[in-house]
Amino acid sequence: MALPEQFAHSTAPSASTDGLELAGRRILLGVTGGVAAYKAAELTRQLIKAGATVRVAMTEAATRFVAPATFQALSGQSVFVDAWDARVPNLMPHIELSREADVVLVAPATADFLAKVVQGRADDLLSTLVLARDCPLLVAPAMNKQMWDNPATQRNVAQLAADDISMLGPDEGVQACGETGFGRMLEPEVLVEEVIAFFTPKVLAGKQVLLTAGPTFEAIDPVRGITNLSSGRMGYALARAARQAGAAVTLVSGPTGLPCPVGVARIDVTSALEMHGAVLSRAAASDVFIAVAAVADYRPAAPETRKIKKTAAGGEAMTLALTRNPDILSDVAALPAPPYCVGFAAESHDLAQYAEAKRVNKKLPLVVGNLIGDGFGGDSNKVILFDASGAHPLATTSKHGIARDIVARIAAALAG
Incomplete structure (x- = not known):
């Protein structure tokens, strides 16, 4: 005999069930x-x-x-x-x-x-x-x-x-x-x-997943630097989704104000060189590497040890010499036995052209592309997955929803 009102619909106030991760449980x-x-x-x-x-x-x-x-x-x-x-x-x-x-x-x-x-x-x-x-x-x-x-x-x-x-x-x-x-x-x-x-189905059980997330910060002097608008939310959502899918997850994070996802090991870095060192020392032992971080392409060639004063900058104009940062994703993909590498391409225009070129040039199995206006700084995202079989748009949804879809795609590729 069933218990009357057994697990009846709650009369407590609740939000819409759209996107709720325990809906129906x-x-x-x-x-x-x-x-x-x-x-x-x-x-x-x-x-x-x-x-x-x-x-x-x-x-x-x-x-x-x-x-x-x-x-x-x-x-x-x-x-x-x-x-x-x-x-x-x-x-x-x-x-x-x-x-x-x-x-x-x-x-x-x-x-x-x-x-x-x-x-x-x-x-x-x-x-x-x-x-x-x-x-x-x-x-x-x-x-x-x-x-x-x-x-x-x-x-x-x-x-x-x-x-x-x-x-x-x-x-x-x-x-x-x-x-x-x-x-x-x-x-x-x-x-x-x-x-x-x-x-959550454990589609990545037993796998070691290494991710980067957030911006990097390249010091000009002790108080100024070159950075970008990346919030880190997409990378953190992917770290969370991979851990929920059963993976052991290490997150190498640039400066963000985000809490570390439960069960994820986080390594905090500031500059691109620090991120490069943290990733390359762990990549060979990883099954999957997901490069989500918005890494600065260049850094000041000779950062000042003291704050630069306007009077010392040479009048109305200031010249800053830059040098190129190492390409973390390319270096990982070029390892003798690389992990399954996933790149991200955030573009202002011509997304398909640049994302596919990145996938081919770096010999990546998967690139996740999005327009900057669709994802930077927000809680939702609109992305297209690029692999050897073509372009695969995902529905616009929360970054957590996008992360779960990407993790499922990675797991399917590894299983195949």
């Missing part, structure tokens, strides 16, 4: 009795914002930290605590609650709860539900650092991994008790990223 959120239970309220809100439908099951201890009414108001769904809840017609909420869920996420998951899962104990609604589930289980540990480091907990963590249960975190930092160490629950926005990644 049904998540059963388990909340256990830890101080981090307060973060589960924000997690509920953010999961719904990403398009998911969320239903909450709590332990009795969890209700001492956050009232069920909070989660009901946020999710627009009934909240369950009692294994004998009369709202379930057959008195089997431990069966009914998980049957239509795509995943069970327990956040926070206390040390006691992890032990229950390992031992197969079922002494309350949430532990019984987890034992009876027929969908994947994700757990986000939250506990004192001593509890996390305890050999018993570490044995349980190892067993959970052996049982194919995904462990999200924990993080390191200051804890509610005042101590510092591992045991903090991941922040809600990080957990949402992990849930999105969980549902």
Whole structure:
């Protein structure tokens, strides 16, 4: 018998489902009795914002930290605590609650709860539900650092991994008790990223992906330099999409104000020479190299060590001698055993001509082309993919959507 209103459409306010990465996903959120239970309220809100439908099951201890009414108001769904809840017609909420869920996420998951899962104990609604589930289980540990480091907990963590249960975190930092160490629950926005990644097909599993992103900055003197309008958003979106697709991702980034995507290793550089060194030292060990950064073609030949004063510049005009920067993409593509190289061509005009010429001249399997006015600095983009079979326009969408399409094209090429 189906549970009435089981994962019914949420009555909580939500945005349009257009582009929401968890649209249509049904998540059963388990909340256990830890101080981090307060973060589960924000997690509920953010999961719904990403398009998911969320239903909450709590332990009795969890209700001492956050009232069920909070989660009901946020999710627009009934909240369950009692294994004998009369709202379930057959008195089997431990069966009914998980049957239509795509995943069970327990956040926070206390040390006691992890032990229950390992031992197969079922002494309350949430532990019984987890034992009876027929969908994947994700757990986000939250506990004192001593509890996390305890050999018993570490044995349980190892067993959970052996049982194919995904462990999200924990993080390191200051804890509610005042101590510092591992045991903090991941922040809600990080957990949402992990849930999105969980549902993403792992088409790049086992692959090493190296990317560049953002502008470079070529110093003229200690306070001035040559740079460009690249925001870095396209490169960061690609790093995020590649990681969600299962790759180990290293992002070599010029100066941006963007946060590093979850699970991505970022190397911060400033100049084209720094970026060249960081890339060439890692390229040979990579399966894919995506050159998204807007790298300066030239740099000042002799940057000044002191700020240039107007009186020293020679009147109304100033002459600046430039020297050419190395071509990072060409150098990687010319390696004896190069990774699968993807170039980007941002042009002001004649896009098809210049992008195809770049692909042929640098011997690249794929070039992503766009007009500067379509992508620089914004959240959306309009691109054309150029490969040996011709030009392939992609629909105008968010940079995250474009990134997913590019990653899918790369994965198909590698598989083929």
